[in-house]
Amino acid sequence: YSPNRNPQDAGLRARIVLDAMEKSKFIDSFEAARARRETVVLAAPKFAAAPYFVDHILSEVRRHGRRIDADLIVQTTFDPRLQAALERGAAAGLSLAPLASETQTAAVILDAEGAIRAMIGGRDYRVSQYNRATQALRQPGSAFKPFVFLAALEAGWRPDSEVLDAPLQIDKWRPDNYGGRFYGEVSLGRALALSLNSATIRVQESVGRGAVRIAARRMGLSRSSTRGPALALGVDAVSPLELAGAYAPLVNGGFRIETHAIDSIKTVDGALVYRRDAAMRDVAASFRSVAALNSMLAAVVDAGTGRAAAIPGWIAAGKTGTTQDSRDAWFAGHVGGLVGVVWVGRDDNRPMDGVTGGGAPAIIWRETMRRALEGRDEPSEYRPHRREPDPVAVILDGKV
Numbered sequence: 270y271s272p273n274r275n276p277q278d279a280g281l282r283a284r285i286v287l288d289a290m291e292k293s294k295f296i297d298s299f300e301a302a303r304a305r306r307e308t309v310v311l312a313a314p315k316f317a318a319a320p321y322f323v324d325h326i327l328s329e330v331r332r333h334g335r336r337i338d339a340d341l342i343v344q345t346t347f348d349p350r351l352q353a354a355l356e357r358g359a360a361a362g363l364s365l366a367p368l369a370s371e372t373q374t375a376a377v378i379l380d381a382e383g384a385i386r387a388m389i390g391g392r393d394y395r396v397s398q399y400n401r402a403t404q405a406l407r408q409p410g411s412a413f414k415p416f417v418f419l420a421a422l423e424a425g426w427r428p429d430s431e432v433l434d435a436p437l438q439i440d441k442w443r444p445d446n447y448g449g450r451f452y453g454e455v456s457l458g459r460a461l462a463l464s465l466n467s468a469t470i471r472v473q474e475s476v477g478r479g480a481v482r483i484a485a486r487r488m489g490l491s492r493s494s495t496r497g498p499a500l501a502l503g504v505d506a507v508s509p510l511e512l513a514g515a516y517a518p519l520v521n522g523g524f525r526i527e528t529h530a531i532d533s534i535k536t537v538d539g540a541l542v543y544r545r546d547a548a549m550r551d552v553a554a555s556f557r558s559v560a561a562l563n564s565m566l567a568a569v570v571d572a573g574t575g576r577a578a579a580i581p582g583w584i585a586a587g588k589t590g591t592t593q594d595s596r597d598a599w600f601a602g603h604v605g606g607l608v609g610v611v612w613v614g615r616d617d618n619r620p621m622d623g624v625t626g627g628g629a630p631a632i633i634w635r636e637t638m639r640r641a642l643e644g645r646d647e648p649s650e651y652r653p654h655r656r657e658p659d660p661v662a663v664i665l666d667g668k669v
Contacts, residue, residue, distance in 0.1 A: 272309060280309070319352050321390035321400045326530045333543040334534050341542065344532040346384035351607075351641050354378075355387040358637025363392075365636070366629035369622075372615055374633065375401035378641065379513050379608040382548035383526030386607070387641075388510075399616070406492075406506035407614055411464045411574075412590030412599040412626065413485070413503030415562060416493075416515070417473050418461050420484040422558040424476045428458040428565050432475075434468035439498045444470055447591070458565045462573030464589060466502060473501040487553045489515035489525055503590060512601050513610040518553040519563055519586065520603045525553035566602065577631035580604060580639050587634070589626030596620055600630035605642045609634055 272279040284305060291301040326345055334341055355378055368374070378387040390400030399405075421430075434452045437444060444466045451467060452459070460468035473481050478500055485493035490512075493505050507515075514528040526548055534542040554562075566586035569575040574589045578600055587602015596618055601610045611630040615621065 276309075283309075319347060319349075319388065320394040320398070321402060322347055322352070322385070322388045322530065324390075324398065324400055325385070325388065325403055329529075329531050330534060333531065337536070337542055339536040339538075339540075342535050342537060344534075346380075346386060346530050346532060348378075348386040351378050351387040354640035354643075355389055355637050358635075358640050359389060359633050361636040362629065362633030366632045368613065368624065368629055372613060372621060372624070373397075373401055374611065374613045374629075375405065375509050376609065376611045376633065376637065377402045377510050377513050378637070379517055379528060381517060381521040381526075381606055381608070383514055383517050383528045384532075384548070385510070385528060385530045401612065401616075402509045404508065405612070405614075405616075406508055407597045407612060408505070408592045409503040409507050409512055409599055409601075410590035410592040410597060410626070411466075411469075411503060412512060412588050412601045413490075413493075413505075414461060414464065414469050414501065415519075415566060415588050416485040416488060416490065417469055417476075417481050417501045418457055418565060419488070419554055419558060419562050420476045420480040421457065421472050422561050423484060423554060424480065426457060426472075426476075428561050429456045431456055432460055432468045432471050434460060434465045434471075437467045437470060439470070439474075442498060444498075444502065458568050461565045461588070462568045464569075464574045470498055470501045474498065484554070485515070487525060487551075488518055489553070503592070509610045509612045512599070513608050516601050516603060516608050516610070519559055519566070520606060520608055521549070523552060523554045523556050523559040524549040525551055570602070574627045575600065575602070575631055577627055578602065578635045580635055580642070583642060585635075585638070587631075589631060591625040591627075594620035595622070595624050598624045598626045598628065598630050600626050600634040602634065604638050605645060607638065607641060609638050609641075611637070 270279045270282050287301050287304055290296045291298060330343055355376055373391050376389050380386055388402050390402040391397050431454050434455050446466050455468055481500060482493050490507060492507060495505050510528055517526045518524055527550055529545055533544045563586050566588060567584055569588055570578050570585045575587050578585055578587055583604050585602055585604040587600055590599035596614060598613045611634045613624060613630050
């Protein structure tokens with residue numbers, strides 16, 4: 270009978286209550302008649318702007334607070350300002366790079382410790398409650414390539430080390446570059462900036478596919494299991510939230526994190542049900558390798574495929590991703606201590622006409638992160654994020 274979801278039945282129930290109040294002499298007939306004529310005005314719920322986030326924390330509450338028969342107070346990582354920046358940025362980005370009506374988008378913002386600060390799981394929650402930010406598993410395409418180059422950096426390569434970008438054949442597989450152009454001898458930095466498939470695969474085959482899988486898993490991509498050479502091109506499906514978590518070590522100096530939306534759960538009587546432990550899990554990559562990779566990812570935005578994601582006055586580092594036939598388009602990166610991932614695609618996995626990671630996803634990312642950074646100074650190095658007391662979600666009988 271919530272008037273937000275079912276105003277007709279809520280109105281009928283209200284009339285029954287008014288009739289009962291009049292019959293029981295709590296109000297007279299004039300007060301009852303006046304109340305029946307009054308228009309009911311609904312205030313916006315506190316979490317109206319973040320329904321996908323609320324659904325996500327409810328699923329987490331069920332996991333951490335199972336078998337607890339009590340009303341709960343949940344301390345969350347939600348940041349209303351960043352959520353507003355994400356929603357306004359997505360709307361602005363879509364106005365600049367319109368997408369077909371059946372094309373969906375999902376996005377998430379994390380801090381350096383993996384706390385989920387904002388989330389959208391689709392273009393309209395009223396139309397679809399499916400949370401693509403956490404539930405949709407899609408191929409990341411070239412957004413996976415940073416992990417290939419990380420494996421090379423960990424093996425002693427440098428951003429200026431050279432690799433051949435030329436036609437390549439492995440067994441019967443002949444990968445091509447986007448647009449069919451090859452560049453000859455290029456540096457690792459240029460190969461990543463231009464997202465060159467041939468050069469990336471040669472790097473992978475030199476350092477070893479096993480090394481690439483290990484690097485990806487240490488950063489947080491547990492699904493990286495492909496054994497063939499296509500591993501380098503991001504064929505192992507991930508969710509936007511998982512990809513964001515794997516980019517977080519690039520912000521915090523190389524520590525693997527666990528993405529989380531809940532800091533603690535208590536009963537209304539104060540009994541502790543759950544408290545999140547340390548944010549950092551273990552070392553994912555050396556600080557030197559992370560710094561080198563960040564310089565390469567900054568070049569992607571400065572002069573490569575991610576130029577549309579550039580934010581004036583800030584050093585942004587990120588990577589575009591576009592899968593075969595433009596079935597998925599991504600931009601994943603970080604700026605100002607925040608990680609942002611944007612995905613665009615169709616639920617039925619059909620191709621999109623001309624949509625690439627350097628287009629709509631990069632523009633949405635730029636418009637979102639630009640708003641998220643308003644009023645902030647760029648940090649010179651990672652510092653644990655200090656924030657005001659987090660918003661709380663009060664769970665009463667399973668309802669927020």
